Amino acid sequence: MSVDATQIEAALKEYTDPYLEKDLVSANCIKNIAIDGTTAKIDVALGFPAKGYTETLANELKSKVEAIDGIDSAEFNFSDTIVSHAAQKGVSHIKGVKNIIAVASGKGGVGKSTTSVNLALALAADGANVGILDADIYGPSQPRMLGVSDAKPESSDGTTMEPVISLGLQSMSIGYLIEEDTPMIWRGPMVTQALEQLLNDTTWREVDYLVIDLPPGTGDTQLTLAQKVPVSGAVIVTTPQDIALLDARKAYKMFEKVEVPVLGVIENMSIHICSECGHEENIFGEGGGQKMSEDFDIKFLGALPLDMQIRQEADNGKPTVAADPDGRVTEIYKDIARRTTAKLAQQAKDYSSKFPKIVIAND
Numbered sequence: 001m002s003v004d005a006t007q008i009e010a011a012l013k014e015y016t017d018p019y020l021e022k023d024l025v026s027a028n029c030i031k032n033i034a035i036d037g038t039t040a041k042i043d044v045a046l047g048f049p050a051k052g053y054t055e056t057l058a059n060e061l062k063s064k065v066e067a068i069d070g071i072d073s074a075e076f077n078f079s080d081t082i083v084s085h086a087a088q089k090g091v092s093h094i095k096g097v098k099n100i101i102a103v104a105s106g107k108g109g110v111g112k113s114t115t116s117v118n119l120a121l122a123l124a125a126d127g128a129n130v131g132i133l134d135a136d137i138y139g140p141s142q143p144r145m146l147g148v149s150d151a152k153p154e155s156s157d158g159t160t161m162e163p164v165i166s167l168g169l170q171s172m173s174i175g176y177l178i179e180e181d182t183p184m185i186w187r188g189p190m191v192t193q194a195l196e197q198l199l200n201d202t203t204w205r206e207v208d209y210l211v212i213d214l215p216p217g218t219g220d221t222q223l224t225l226a227q228k229v230p231v232s233g234a235v236i237v238t239t240p241q242d243i244a245l246l247d248a249r250k251a252y253k254m255f256e257k258v259e260v261p262v263l264g265v266i267e268n269m270s271i272h273i274c275s276e277c278g279h280e281e282n283i284f285g286e287g288g289g290q291k292m293s294e295d296f297d298i299k300f301l302g303a304l305p306l307d308m309q310i311r312q313e314a315d316n317g318k319p320t321v322a323a324d325p326d327g328r329v330t331e332i333y334k335d336i337a338r339r340t341t342a343k344l345a346q347q348a349k350d351y352s353s354k355f356p357k358i359v360i361a362n363d
């Protein structure tokens with residue numbers, strides 16, 4: 001008796017994808033199943049960047065499909081087309097950018113900038129075209145973290161700016177335009193305007209994900225972001241201290257109010273691993289991010305250790321994902337990046353640009 005597609009689907013369903021948290025059939029990722037004698041050919045469309053993951057995935061799926069009586073070999077063809085996802089209603093699209101992911105926290109100094117840049121690098125390593133916008137007008141961090149403190153964006157027409165390219169990322173920051181030690185004494189409306197210009201006047205080039213590194217709290221920048229920037233999803237960074245979590249909850253509430261989906265929470269500086277003896281210690285308490293994710297029913301994206309390597313590499317202009325591409329910490333960032341974009345891939349798509357213009361004519 002020959003094998004049919006239903007049997008293949010049943011076998012594929014036995015594997016739960018760790019990033020989508022469901023099987024690939026239920027996640028609508030199986031696009032075609034062809035059976036040629038005892039060979040099955042399966043097309044898989046993942047919807048999130050996964051270059052470093054498809055080999056593992058293929059092996060997992062292969063073992064399930066090849067266990068079917070009558071199938072000797074299973075071949076997989078992966079594609080990871082990234083589409084644009086819906087943002088707040090009525091906020092217009094940014095040219096050259098498919099999706100915006102905001103990285104926020106309630107409290108300062110929890111590691112938003114470090115996390116943003118490493119997530120951006122992880123997405124790029126998995127095959128996406130990635131940009132990073134430093135939305136911290138008062139204290140920009142990205143020029144230093146990307147190792148381009150002295151860079152100045154070029155302009156070919158005197159109005160728009162080319163993004164600065166470093167470590168494979170397109171980036172823009174007020175830090176490229178103003179001397180590092182110039183104090184920024186700006187009022188709210190100026191901050192708003194500066195942010196809008198950095199975003200809109202940059203010639204982003206086919207960016208799949210633009211990661212926005214936010215300043216701490218829920219001030220003018222966040223308000224502008226909520227009202228004028230099409231954000232597809234937000235990620236909240238927290239440390240395990242209770243007080244930081246209280247602030248993280250405020251950040252969560254803010255996004256909820258403006259209907260930006262919170263893709264999940266990342267716990268940073270979670271455990272301390274002693275560089276001398278390898279002993280692990282929960283300096284700031286245990287499981288705070290996990291608890292927040294349970295309380296608010298949002299996804300726990302992962303936890304990063306308090307690790308000297310993370311600080312040194314970011315401060316030296318080559319963050320961990322770029323400096324140590326095969327290291328354990330890089331693996332954690334990649335895991336978090338995939339969970340984030342897999343979550344986004346399951347949100348509504350943006351059809352706004354596809355609707356025809358309705359014209360009412362009196363004739």
Ligand SMILES: Nc1ncnc2c1ncn2[C@@H]1O[C@H](COP(=O)(O)OP(=O)(O)OP(=O)(O)O)[C@@H](O)[C@H]1O
Nearest residue numbers: 108109110111112113114216269305306307310311
């Ligand atoms: N997991 C980590 N382990 C060790 N050091 C870290 C870790 N994450 C961040 N750091 C360090 O902590 C400091 C603060 O991090 P970062 O600048 O990313 O925080 P932030 O939330 O963006 O701060 P701000 O609110 O001022 O924008 C930096 O020196 C950074 O290198």
Ligand SMILES: [Mg+2]
Nearest residue numbers: 112113136141
């Ligand atoms: Mg920062």
